Amino acid sequence: MSKPARHVLPQERTSKNMKKTSLNDIAERLGVSKTLVSLVLNGRGKEHRISEEVCRKVIELAKELNYQPNQIAKGLRTGKTNTIGLIIADIANPFFGKLGREIENEASKHGYRVMFCSSDEKAEKSKQQIGMLMQGQVDGFIISPPTGSEAQIQELQKRKIPYVLVDRYFPQIESSYIVVDNFQASYDATMHLAKQGYRRIACLSTQSNLINMNQRLEGYKSALADSGLEVLEERIKTVSFTHEKNDILLAIKQLLQEEKERADAILFTTSKIGIMGLECIHSLGVKIPDDVAVVSFDDPDAYRISNPTITAIAQPLTEIGSQSVKVLMELMSPSKEKSKPQKITLKTNFIVRRSSER
Amino acid sequence: MSKPARHVLPQERTSKNMKKTSLNDIAERLGVSKTLVSLVLNGRGKEHRISEEVCRKVIELAKELNYQPNQIAKGLRTGKTNTIGLIIADIANPFFGKLGREIENEASKHGYRVMFCSSDEKAEKSKQQIGMLMQGQVDGFIISPPTGSEAQIQELQKRKIPYVLVDRYFPQIESSYIVVDNFQASYDATMHLAKQGYRRIACLSTQSNLINMNQRLEGYKSALADSGLEVLEERIKTVSFTHEKNDILLAIKQLLQEEKERADAILFTTSKIGIMGLECIHSLGVKIPDDVAVVSFDDPDAYRISNPTITAIAQPLTEIGSQSVKVLMELMSPSKEKSKPQKITLKTNFIVRRSSER
DNA sequence: CTGAAAGCGCTTACAG
DNA sequence: CTGAAAGCGCTTACAG
Numbered sequence: 001m002s003k004p005a006r007h008v009l010p011q012e013r014t015s016k017n018m019k020k021t022s023l024n025d026i027a028e029r030l031g032v033s034k035t036l037v038s039l040v041l042n043g044r045g046k047e048h049r050i051s052e053e054v055c056r057k058v059i060e061l062a063k064e065l066n067y068q069p070n071q072i073a074k075g076l077r078t079g080k081t082n083t084i085g086l087i088i089a090d091i092a093n094p095f096f097g098k099l100g101r102e103i104e105n106e107a108s109k110h111g112y113r114v115m116f117c118s119s120d121e122k123a124e125k126s127k128q129q130i131g132m133l134m135q136g137q138v139d140g141f142i143i144s145p146p147t148g149s150e151a152q153i154q155e156l157q158k159r160k161i162p163y164v165l166v167d168r169y170f171p172q173i174e175s176s177y178i179v180v181d182n183f184q185a186s187y188d189a190t191m192h193l194a195k196q197g198y199r200r201i202a203c204l205s206t207q208s209n210l211i212n213m214n215q216r217l218e219g220y221k222s223a224l225a226d227s228g229l230e231v232l233e234e235r236i237k238t239v240s241f242t243h244e245k246n247d248i249l250l251a252i253k254q255l256l257q258e259e260k261e262r263a264d265a266i267l268f269t270t271s272k273i274g275i276m277g278l279e280c281i282h283s284l285g286v287k288i289p290d291d292v293a294v295v296s297f298d299d300p301d302a303y304r305i306s307n308p309t310i311t312a313i314a315q316p317l318t319e320i321g322s323q324s325v326k327v328l329m330e331l332m333s334p335s336k337e338k339s340k341p342q343k344i345t346l347k348t349n350f351i352v353r354r355s356s357e358r
Numbered sequence: 359m360s361k362p363a364r365h366v367l368p369q370e371r372t373s374k375n376m377k378k379t380s381l382n383d384i385a386e387r388l389g390v391s392k393t394l395v396s397l398v399l400n401g402r403g404k405e406h407r408i409s410e411e412v413c414r415k416v417i418e419l420a421k422e423l424n425y426q427p428n429q430i431a432k433g434l435r436t437g438k439t440n441t442i443g444l445i446i447a448d449i450a451n452p453f454f455g456k457l458g459r460e461i462e463n464e465a466s467k468h469g470y471r472v473m474f475c476s477s478d479e480k481a482e483k484s485k486q487q488i489g490m491l492m493q494g495q496v497d498g499f500i501i502s503p504p505t506g507s508e509a510q511i512q513e514l515q516k517r518k519i520p521y522v523l524v525d526r527y528f529p530q531i532e533s534s535y536i537v538v539d540n541f542q543a544s545y546d547a548t549m550h551l552a553k554q555g556y557r558r559i560a561c562l563s564t565q566s567n568l569i570n571m572n573q574r575l576e577g578y579k580s581a582l583a584d585s586g587l588e589v590l591e592e593r594i595k596t597v598s599f600t601h602e603k604n605d606i607l608l609a610i611k612q613l614l615q616e617e618k619e620r621a622d623a624i625l626f627t628t629s630k631i632g633i634m635g636l637e638c639i640h641s642l643g644v645k646i647p648d649d650v651a652v653v654s655f656d657d658p659d660a661y662r663i664s665n666p667t668i669t670a671i672a673q674p675l676t677e678i679g680s681q682s683v684k685v686l687m688e689l690m691s692p693s694k695e696k697s698k699p700q701k702i703t704l705k706t707n708f709i710v711r712r713s714s715e716r
Numbered sequence: 717c718t719g720a721a722a723g724c725g726c727t728t729a730c731a732g
Numbered sequence: 733c734t735g736a737a738a739g740c741g742c743t744t745a746c747a748g
Contacts, residue, residue, distance in 0.1 A: 022742085023742065024741075033719045033720075034719090034720095035744080036718060038744085048717075048718085049717055050717065050718075069741085070434075070740085071493045071494050072433045072434045072495065072740085072742090073434050073494070073740070073741035073742040074742055075724090076430045076431050076723095076726085076741080077724050078743070079724075090459060091458050091462065092458070093455070096455075097449055097452065097454075097455035098450040101450035101476055104474070113473055113495070115472070115473045117462070118462055134426065135427060136426075136428040136430040136431070137429050137471070275659045278663040279663050282663065282667075300659065301633045301660050302659050304633075305640065306660070307664065380725055380726085381725065381726065382726095390734080390735085391734065391735045391736075392735090392736095393728080393734075394733090394734060397728095397734095406733075412734090427725085427726075428724085428725050429726095431725035431726040432725080434741070435725080435726045
C-alpha cells in the first residue's frame with residue numbers, strides 16, 4: 001500500500017509556521033471525522049446530538065493544539081469573509097480617522113474586521129480600490145464616494161453587493177446612506193454669524209459638486225437671504241483638492257485684503273480647509289474675531305486649543321459610524337434581501353466658541 | 359447520463375452576485391483546461407509556450423466576462439493573502455492615522471492591502487486582534503505593541519510569522535523595528551528650553567514603561583543634568599491612558615499653581631497629552647510662553663494653528679511608514695528566510711515655534 | 717449519533 | 733504545447 005505522492009507547496013510549510021493544526025489533525029488524532037469536529041467546534045454539537053463525551057474530547061484537544069480555524073478556507077466555502085471594506089478620502093484626515101475608529105468598534109461587535117482604502121477624493125482610485133476588494137475579499141462596503149464615482153456605485157448596486165454611503169450620496173442612485181443635515185447645519189451657523197452682527201459673511205468651500213458641499217453652500221445662501229444680506233459671488237470661494245494650500249491663501253487674501261468690502265466673517269465648509277485657512281489668517285496677521293469671525297464644519301482637536309477657540313459644527317461621528325455598520329449588517333443578512341434602502345440624516349452639534357464672538 | 363446532484367450553497371448564489379465568472383467558466387467556453395487559463399491570465403503563457411492565438415482568446419474572453427480572480431481561493435491555495443495587519447493604539451489619533459496612511463501607500467505599491475485594529479494600548483486587545491488576524495487572514499504584521507504585550511510578540515517570533523514593530527519595541531526580544539531616536543529628540547528639545555533661559559523645566563508623560571517613553575524621559579533628564587539644572591521628581595508627571603483628561607488637569611495645576619517653585623516650561627511627550635495639556639493651560643488662563651513655555655513631541659495640525667504656535671518634535675512619519683512596509687516585505691519574501699532583524703532608528707525634526715520663545 | 721464525499725475557486729507538479 | 737488531477741482547509745447535504 002504505497003501512499004500517493006504528496007504534493008509539496010512552493011513555500012515549504014515545515015520551516016515556516018510550524019504546521020498550523022487543522023480540523024483534520026484533530027479528527028485523525030481522535031479517530032473521528034472532520035465533519036464531527038467541525039460541528040462540535042462550531043457549537044452545533046448539541047443540535048446534532050453528538051455525545052457530550054466526544055464533544056468534550058474534541059474541544060479539549062482543540063484547545064491543547066491551539067487550533068485556529070483557517071478563515072480563508074472558511075471564507076472560500078461559505079462565501080463570507082467577515083470583513084468590511086471602508087473607502088474614505090484619507091485615513092490621515094482626523095475626520096475620517098475618527099469615523100474609521102467608530103466603524104471599527106461597531107464592526108468588531110458584529111465579529112467583523114475592516115480593511116481601509118484612502119481614495120484622496122479621486123474617482124479612479126476608489127474605482128480601483130472597490131474593484132480590488134470586490135474580488136472576494138469583503139462582504140460589503142462603507143463608502144464615502146468621491147465626485148464622479150456614480151458608475152462605480154451603480155455597479156455595486158447592479159451586482160447586488162451590499163454597501164452603504166457615508167458623508168454624501170448621489171440623489172439619482174437609490175442607496176442606503178448616513179449623512180448629516182448639511183443644509184440646516186450651514187444655515188444655523190450662518191444665522192448665528194448674522195445675529196452676532198456680522199454683515200459681510202464669506203464662505204470657503206471645495207470645488208466639488210458633491211451633494212454635501214452643495215447643501216452647505218445652499219444653507220449659507222438661504223441664511224444670508226433670510227437675514228436680509230446680499231449673496232455675493234465674490235464672497236464664495238472654492239478651492240481644489242490638489243492645490244489646496246495655495247488656493248486657500250489666495251482666496252483668503254482676496255476675501256480679507258484686496259476687496260474694498262472685505263469680509264468680516266468666514267464659514268469654512270470642512271475642517272481641512274478650516275485648519276489651513278486659520279494658518280493663512282494667522283500668517284497674514286489678521287485678528288480673530290476682531291478683524292474676522294470664523295466658523296467651521298467639523299470639530300478637530302485643533303479648534304479647542306486654538307486661541308481664540310473656534311466655533312464648530314460637530315458631526316456625530318460615533319453615530320454615523322455605528323449606524324453605517326448596522327445598516328450594512330442588515331443589508332448583508334440573508335433574510336432581509338428585499339428591504340428598502342435606509343436613508344438616515346443626523347443632526348449636527350453647533351458649538352459656539354470665541355472665534356465668532358462679537 | 360444523469361448529472362450528479364448539484365450541491366446548493368446556503369446563500370443561494372443566483373439571486374446574489376449574479377454568479378461571478380470563474381476560471382472554469384472561461385475554460386469551458388473556450389474548450390480548454392483551467393490550467394491553461396490560469397497560466398495565461400497569470401502572464402505565464404509565454405513561459406509555458408502556449409500559442410499566441412490561444413493566449414489572445416483567453417485574455418479577450420476574460421476581459422469580456424469581466425473576470426476577477428477570487429483572491430480567497432487564490433489565498434487558500436498559495437497561502438498568501440496580500441494583506442498586512444496593522445495594530446496601532448488608535449486610528450483616530452492623528453499620529454497613527456498619518457502613519458496608517460503612509461503604510462497604506464507603501465503597501466499598495468507592493469500590491470498589498472491593510473487591515474487595521476486599534477488596541478487602545480491594551481495588551482488584551484492587541485492579543486485578541488493579533489490572534490484573530492493570524493487565522494490565515496494576513497501575511498504579516500506591523501505593530502505598535504502596548505505595555506505588557508511581550509508574550510504576544512514572542513509568540514509571533516516563535517511561529518515565524520513576519521512582523522515589524524513601530525514606534526517602540528522590546529529590547530529583550532529580537533525583532534525588526536522602526537523607531538525614532540527618542541533620547542536625542544528629547545535631549546535636544548530640553549536643551550533648547552534650557553538655552554532659552556528656562557530653569558524649571560517640567561515633563562508630562564504617560565504612565566507606561568514602554569521604551570520610547572522611557573527614552574524620552576531619559577533624554578529630558580540628561581539635558582537637565584548637562585545644563586546644570588536639577589532633576590526634580592515633582593516636575594515629572596505621568597498620566598494614565600484611561601483617565602487622561604483629569605490626570606492632566608491635575609498635573610498641570612500642580613506644576614503651575616500649587617508649588618512654590620512653579621514650572622516655567624513643560625515638555626509633553628506625546629501629542630495626545632500635549633493637546634489636552636494645552637487645553638488645560640488655556641482654561642487656567644496661563645499665558646504661553648510668558649508664564650510657561652511649551653514643547654511637544656509630534657506635530658499635529660493643531661500646533662500650527664495654535665496661538666502661539668507650538669514648538670514640536672516632528673516624527674518622520676512617511677519614512678517610518680514606508681520603511682516598516684519595506685522591511686516587512688523582505689521578511690515575507692521566501693528568499694530571505696534567515697536575514698537578521700532590521701533595527702532602524704530615524705531622526706526627528708525639531709521645529710521651533712513661538713511657544714518656546716523667550 | 718456519525719462519516720464519506722462533494723465542492724468553494726484557485727495553482728501547480730506531473731504526464732504526455 | 734496542453735490537460736487531468738490533486739490539494740489548500742473548511743462546511744454541509746445526504747445517507748445510514
